[in-house]
Amino acid sequence: MKKTFLTIILFIILTPVISFGQYFNEIEKDDLNGNEIVLSKLLEKGPVMISFWATWCSPCKEEMKKMQPIYEKYKDQGFTYLAISQDNQKSVSKVKSFINANKYTFPVIFDLDKKIFENYSGVGIPYSLIIDKNKNIVAKHLGYITGDEVKIEKEIEDALSGNDAQDIKDESK
Numbered sequence: 001m002k003k004t005f006l007t008i009i010l011f012i013i014l015t016p017v018i019s020f021g022q023y024f025n026e027i028e029k030d031d032l033n034g035n036e037i038v039l040s041k042l043l044e045k046g047p048v049m050i051s052f053w054a055t056w057c058s059p060c061k062e063e064m065k066k067m068q069p070i071y072e073k074y075k076d077q078g079f080t081y082l083a084i085s086q087d088n089q090k091s092v093s094k095v096k097s098f099i100n101a102n103k104y105t106f107p108v109i110f111d112l113d114k115k116i117f118e119n120y121s122g123v124g125i126p127y128s129l130i131i132d133k134n135k136n137i138v139a140k141h142l143g144y145i146t147g148d149e150v151k152i153e154k155e156i157e158d159a160l161s162g163n164d165a166q167d168i169k170d171e172s173k
Contacts (some may be wrong), residue, residue, distance in 0.1 A: 008031075025116070026038070032066060040135075043132075046133060047159035047160060048079075051126060056091060061098075063144040075156075082108075083099075084109055085109070086125055088112070123142065128141040128152070132159045139152075
């Protein structure tokens with residue numbers, strides 16, 4: 001009984017450490033406009049927030065609506081918001097019209113085989129990660145509720161200023 005209890009306690013304590021021990025995984029894909037997106041090149045300019053989403057996901061769409069002005073505010077400082085569609089073959093045709101209708105200006109790529117999602121330990125959407133210039137994952141968010149954008153913007157500011165290394169955040173819900 002004691003052994004089981006200790007195992008559970010160790011698992012709870014070490015889980016955040018393990019999840020942030022996750023490594024940077026390169027992404028090389030064309031965006032909706034045919035521009036080549038290479039994650040390591042984006043990171044040379046500044047931090048990147050990767051957000052996994054789908055057209056059928058209401059919280060995802062709400063997050064994107066809140067992230068557009070944040071992206072516009074910080075993009076000239078090197079920040080990139082990279083939206084990675086988790087739509088399947090049946091709904092992929094809706095993505096470009098959705099992005100254009102909402103006048104989103106951030107890059108959007110597809111992950112039809114879900115390999116990028118798997119490489120970044122995705123378990124549900126919306127799922128977001130902030131990666132600093134040094135390729136460290138400095139924040140994670142699973143789910144989205146109105147108001148989360150305030151925390152996210154602070155994490156982006158920290159990543160832009162280089163204050164993120166000591167204060168890793170996991171906001172998985």
